[in-house]
Amino acid sequence: MKDNNDSRRLAVDIGGLVLKNPVMTASGTFGYGEEYASFMDLNVLGAIVVKGLSLVPREGNPPGRIMETASGMLNAVGLENVGVRAFIDEKLPFLKGYDVPVIANILGDTVDEYCEVANILSEAEGVHALEVNISCPNVTRGGIGFGVDPGLASEVTEGVKKATELPVIVKLTPNVTDITAIAKSVETAGADALSLINTLTGLSIDIERRIPHLKNITGGLSGPAIKPVALRMVWEVAQAVSIPVIGVGGIMEADDALEFLIAGARAVQVGTANFINPRCTVEIIEGIAAYMERKGIDDIENLTGTLKT
Amino acid sequence: MGGLWGDVVAMEAPEKSIETGIIISNREIFKDHFLMIFKVPDSFRGSTPGQFVMLRRGGGDLPFLGRPFSIHSLYSIDGETVMEILYRVSGRGTALISRLKCDDSVMILGPLGRGFDVPRGKKRIVLVAGGMGIAPLLCLAESLLRESGDESIETTLYFGAQSSHYLFGIDRLKRLCSPLKLSTDDGTVGYRGPVTDLVNRDAPSFGRDESALFACGPYGMIRETARIAGEYSIACQVSLEEKMACGIGACLGCAVRASGEKRSKRFMRICTEGPVFDSREIDWDYHEG
Numbered sequence: 001m002k003d004n005n006d007s008r009r010l011a012v013d014i015g016g017l018v019l020k021n022p023v024m025t026a027s028g029t030f031g032y033g034e035e036y037a038s039f040m041d042l043n044v045l046g047a048i049v050v051k052g053l054s055l056v057p058r059e060g061n062p063p064g065r066i067m068e069t070a071s072g073m074l075n076a077v078g079l080e081n082v083g084v085r086a087f088i089d090e091k092l093p094f095l096k097g098y099d100v101p102v103i104a105n106i107l108g109d110t111v112d113e114y115c116e117v118a119n120i121l122s123e124a125e126g127v128h129a130l131e132v133n134i135s136c137p138n139v140t141r142g143g144i145g146f147g148v149d150p151g152l153a154s155e156v157t158e159g160v161k162k163a164t165e166l167p168v169i170v171k172l173t174p175n176v177t178d179i180t181a182i183a184k185s186v187e188t189a190g191a192d193a194l195s196l197i198n199t200l201t202g203l204s205i206d207i208e209r210r211i212p213h214l215k216n217i218t219g220g221l222s223g224p225a226i227k228p229v230a231l232r233m234v235w236e237v238a239q240a241v242s243i244p245v246i247g248v249g250g251i252m253e254a255d256d257a258l259e260f261l262i263a264g265a266r267a268v269q270v271g272t273a274n275f276i277n278p279r280c281t282v283e284i285i286e287g288i289a290a291y292m293e294r295k296g297i298d299d300i301e302n303l304t305g306t307l308k309t
Numbered sequence: 310m311g312g313l314w315g316d317v318v319a320m321e322a323p324e325k326s327i328e329t330g331i332i333i334s335n336r337e338i339f340k341d342h343f344l345m346i347f348k349v350p351d352s353f354r355g356s357t358p359g360q361f362v363m364l365r366r367g368g369g370d371l372p373f374l375g376r377p378f379s380i381h382s383l384y385s386i387d388g389e390t391v392m393e394i395l396y397r398v399s400g401r402g403t404a405l406i407s408r409l410k411c412d413d414s415v416m417i418l419g420p421l422g423r424g425f426d427v428p429r430g431k432k433r434i435v436l437v438a439g440g441m442g443i444a445p446l447l448c449l450a451e452s453l454l455r456e457s458g459d460e461s462i463e464t465t466l467y468f469g470a471q472s473s474h475y476l477f478g479i480d481r482l483k484r485l486c487s488p489l490k491l492s493t494d495d496g497t498v499g500y501r502g503p504v505t506d507l508v509n510r511d512a513p514s515f516g517r518d519e520s521a522l523f524a525c526g527p528y529g530m531i532r533e534t535a536r537i538a539g540e541y542s543i544a545c546q547v548s549l550e551e552k553m554a555c556g557i558g559a560c561l562g563c564a565v566r567a568s569g570e571k572r573s574k575r576f577m578r579i580c581t582e583g584p585v586f587d588s589r590e591i592d593w594d595y596h597e598g
Contacts, residue, residue: 029560030559035557035558059574059576060576062564063564065563068373068402223373274555275559276373276554278418279327
């Protein structure tokens, strides 16, 4: 990372978007970037994926919204966000001050809403790609219906592709029987890349009061607890499609990120780890570079999908 | 904040950072209640009373997430900056933290959040603490004594707990606050009943212009203090708590409902907009407590 030679070796191409390294932040774990600026230089990141945006602001679920579980956490924040217009007016100007691609995560209740959000963001200067959340499990009316049905997933992908010129990444839910079926369907519909996995639906109970810890009853499980599941799915999907796959799920350190790359991911997103160590992404990027040095790997893309089975 | 606060004293907050602390002592004061004293980098000097830190065991995977603790006290010993936190073991995370020993390291993120804003021109500062709610208020009382200078400020403490054993730090507090009004649920010390009974009884004599209330404790106690403050138009700041994963405004776990017209109803983040709020900022009826 310290000279041009190093940055060339780490650069990756995700559906036409070139990143200086394969490490991004996962949506919903990095706010709108500004929350982390006092801890690290945002410019070192491959990309920043911002908190999911809807057409109108959403207030989210009532508390309790989070609970620590074994090697991870459950959350039911409920897609709280400022809305796409406030994002452009109030949050995006800050990010434009940095030399880092901004990927806007988008969500909606209908195909039309996804398209409208995509359209509005495409006209805003400073957004470099869209990530379509068809998988958040927390809102009853939300994306879960799109993400578990190959037909609906394909419909929303086609719609967003028509509404924007930006690269479109579709983020997949693991809460399905066969994730490769959804992946192939979304690829056929024109997605430029896939990111997986979103959180796994879970439950945690307060035995004293016999109530769920989360007000929403169920929530999304994230953290190291889901990493083996995420790795397995990335490995399966990477073999099933030819578009780039972005690995997400329980990455805490460089070794975890490297596992995803070897399994077939072209890039990774770091999520829950940001909550614990706000500088973890910096350490992961340095760790990947050190591994390449140690293994004599000149180009990060030579590592992708090299799992020996 | 309306006109209640008058001129708010601007305090320069140090930049938040991620640091390592070294434990000096971590001892049980009484049944599951602990006082941890640890060395912190000098960058923590200048933290505002009411601010908090996210603390995690150094070099361990558990607890997975950091835990938020109000700064209980902050001072220097032999040129080194020392912080205290007061906590109760309430789950697996705090149980693991309670087993840490002298010389063990802790990962500290801080100082975080918005602390107390002590207004100028208030002659009577009224602190209202319930049980562990004394944690940030001791820090505030120490700072009031340090910074009052020539002004004569009367710091009154209303402190309630389930029994006398849980009235932590009374000896220190006696030197900082006068008068000191105690209550216990079982009557072992002071008034028998909720501490807010005492506040409610004395509130007519506080005086709206010269007084300010600062409260921390169980939700019901804080809500009642806020109600009394509203009834007598006395400025009131409260310190709230909620589970949080990051402490820096990203996870959106620590939501509290903002007051206001229906259209503007929204959640605020306790870690960032708080943990200290003007009592009028909170929709007290929304939460169950």
